Every structure is written in C-alpha cells, then in structure tokens.
Amino acid sequence: MEESLQQHCAPPCQANTEDPWYHISNKFAAINGYVAESLPGLLIAQHQQVRWHLLNVGNDEEYHAVHFHGLPFTVHTKAEHRMGVYNLFPGVFGTVEMRPPTVGTWLVECTIGDYQMAGMRAKLLVYNPRCVLPLGMKSGRIEDSQITASDHINNWQPSLARLDQSGYYNAWMGRNNKSWLQVDLQKATLLHAVETQGVRAKLRDNYITVFTVSYSLDLETWNFYRGNTTNPIKAKATVFHGNMDNSKVKKNLFTPPFVARYIRIHPVYYRQRPALRLELLGCDLNSCSMPLGLQRGQRGQISDTSFKASSFYSHRLLPSWTASLARLHEEGRANAWRPKNNNPHEWLQVDLGKIKRITGVVTQGARSLFTQMMVTEFSVTVSHDGQSWNSVLEEDTQREKIFTGNNDSEVEAFNIFDPPLFGRYLRIHPRGWINDIALRLEVLGCDTQQRH
Secondary structure: OHHHHHHHOOOOOOOOOOOOHHHOOOOOOOOOOOOOOOEEEOOEEOOOOOEEEEEEEOOOOOOOEEOOOOOOEEOOOEEEEEOEEEEOOOEEEEEEEEEEOEEEEEEEEEEEEEOOOOEEEEEEEEEEOOEEEOOOOOOOOOOHHHEOOOOOOOOHHHHEEEEEOOOOOEEOOOOOOOEEEEEEEEEEEEEEEEEEOOOEOOOOOEEEEEEEEEEOOOOOOEEEEOOOOOOOOOOOOOOOEEEEEEEEEEEEEEEEEEEEEEEEEEEEEEEOOOOOEEEEEEEEEOOOOOOOOOOOOOOOOOOHEEEEEEEOOOOEEEEEEEEOOOOOOOOOOOOOOOOOOOOOOEEEEEEEEEEEEEEEEEOOOEEEEEEEEEEEEEEEEEEEOOOOOEEEEOOOOOOEOOEEOOOOOOOEEEEEEEEEEEEEEEEEEEEEEEOOOOEEEEEEEOOOOOOO
C-alpha cells in the first residue's frame, strides 16, 4: 500500500490514509478460483426487470459462456435478441436484461473455454412478491418450542411473544438491550416483513422503539439484516423503528426480502422494559403457500358454484348451512358448511378451476348461538377430474392419513401437505368433531407447470 502511494500520489499527496474508506477502496484481490453455488442473496421478484452486468476477467485465451438455465434474457443491440446463453470474450463487458416469468430456484453458471470447463455457479431464487402471509405466531402454527430468547423476566416467557396475545402475562419481556428473541421457522423461508406490538404491565407501557434483526440458516453463521446497503462502515445493521405505545401494531418491511430459518429481534431502545409481541410475514421458497381464493374478498375468489357437499343442514325458518359458506372467516347467522347428519360419510368438495399444486389447508369451526362446533379430525382426497379420487395416505403404513383439525370455533388450524398434492378437486372428510360438524376453510397452493 505504501509503495503504491509513493508511486501514484505525487507530493504534496492529499490522500487521507486515516480514512477507513481509503483502505477499503484500495484493496485488491486476485481471482484465482471459485466455490460452486457460493454467491449469497441472489433473489429476484417474478416479472421484475433486472440487469446483469457481465465481465470476463480471465486470461487472453479464455472465453466464458454464461448460462441462465430456464431464464431467457434480452440483449439490446441494433436489434433485440432473446437468448439463454451469453458469450464473453477476454476483457469484454456485457449487459443483459430479463423479467423472470416463473417462480422457482434456477441455476446461473459459467463454462470456460472450448471444453466447457466448470466456472462460477450460483442459485437464483425467483419469488412471487404477492406471496406474503402470516407465518403463524398469532395463529399458533409456530409452536411454543420454536420461540426462544436470551433471557426473560419472571413469567414473561418467549412463547408469549405472539401478536394480540391476551392474559395477565401476554408478551415476552427481556432484561436489557443485550436481550434477544428468536423464532425457528423449521425450514428456510423467505421473510418479507415483521409486525410488532408492545404490552401494558403493572399500569406501565412497555415496548421496543428501535430494534435490529439478525438471521441464520444453521444457528452457526449469523448476519444482521442490512437491506440494500453495501457500506460496511455506516450500516452494520438496518435500524427499524418499532412501537410508540403498548397496543398498536407496527409493520416494518424487509426491502429486499431475505431467506432464513432462524430470525432474532434485538432491542436497541425501549420504554420501561423491552417487551414484544410479533408476527412474521413471508412465504415458502417456492412461493406456493398462497390462498387459492376461498375466503371472500380475495383476488381470484372462487365462486359459490365451485363448492359441493354430500349434504347440508337446513331449517325451514332459518338460513341453510350450505357448502358455499365454507369460507375462512365467513360471517352471518349461518356461517359455515354443516352436513344434514353428523357421520363420517359426509364430505365437502372444492373445485379449484384447474389443476393446482396444493400445499396445505387452513380450517375453522363455527358457532351457532352459544354452541361451538368444529371438526377435530379429517382426511383428504384429491382428484383431477372429479370422478377418480386418491386419498392422502400415511407414508409408512399406507393407511388413510388423519389430520388434526380444530379445538376452538374461531382459531385457525394449519395442516401442510408434504409432499404437495396435485389436483383440481379437493375433498375434506370429517372423522371427528365436537357437538356438530361445522367447517370453514382456505386451501393453500399455487399454479403448477405439470401437464396431465
């Protein structure tokens, strides 16, 4: 560094060698190898316009072929060309543009020379920006054992850190600004946002006003969320502004989103004590846990005629509990599907309009005056044509799989299909219930590229 300074900075030299940026901007590294699939954070939103700037820094005998597998791009010259491979000759710089049409994980790689030797390679995740859903803190889908913390005060345990949690002890409360709360999502997940809430305890408001976020895939390597910032000095971590009272919900977006299994909230400033209730918003990496339109008011809402049932309960003086009422959070005097009789031969069917990749189902019970009604256990069948049906089976015994339903008329129950199902028609078969069979639901999934 000193030799270079003497050679290129003639006296009187104005370079400020005490400035940290001086050392960062004047460091050089030799590129003499690669590690496969080692480039982190390659995320692109579906249909988002992206430019790739490509440079061949190899020797004068090597040309690189850059392959965007499954992702056609455009090169603007005198005429516009759509391609999948871009050739780079030594010392050549090029720019390509793309709007990824399909979600999923794709491979970007370079091959070198006439014999196509392996070069740099990375995975690129294309995600659906509309797939932003609560991940289960409030609903209970995330279990108590998945929520931990560095510490807590008295009975203000980490498992209580759920949005809108009620009770005398109804939040997590840490000791100081070195405390943190951690959520294990159990698999790599795309995180889009976090919603936070404070709490009132002993007539005092407790809430976090400023916090940072760190994340990990393996509990070993942790990174603080920094957004799009590349300045290593000014942005060790993005600072999020939290709550200003004990009850209102504050939403903070992660722009861009990031992939993690474990996420930690680190209080920086707070009132009284660092107290927290929260919800995480995100989606699976395949962007395939989206509601398919059963709940009213959703984009692409499924019509009433798409619902069918073995029977429904009716009374000549009261509204009927028809199949089309089996929508999540349906309201009214009759606000769910109820069969004419309570027996395990009844079923509810939904026509999704075309073959879908079905990754889960959300169920709810219902209430009639003062009586709670719900399905506690159910099985599932799926069909392509509405005629031939396949049951979801236990993997080890090949017997009918029984899913756990609801134990409350309002709280949602989530069940994931792993592996996912493929079909146009889905049937729910009640196998156990409390008081009467009553069902409201939403189906989760996405479009499929499979052809049948």
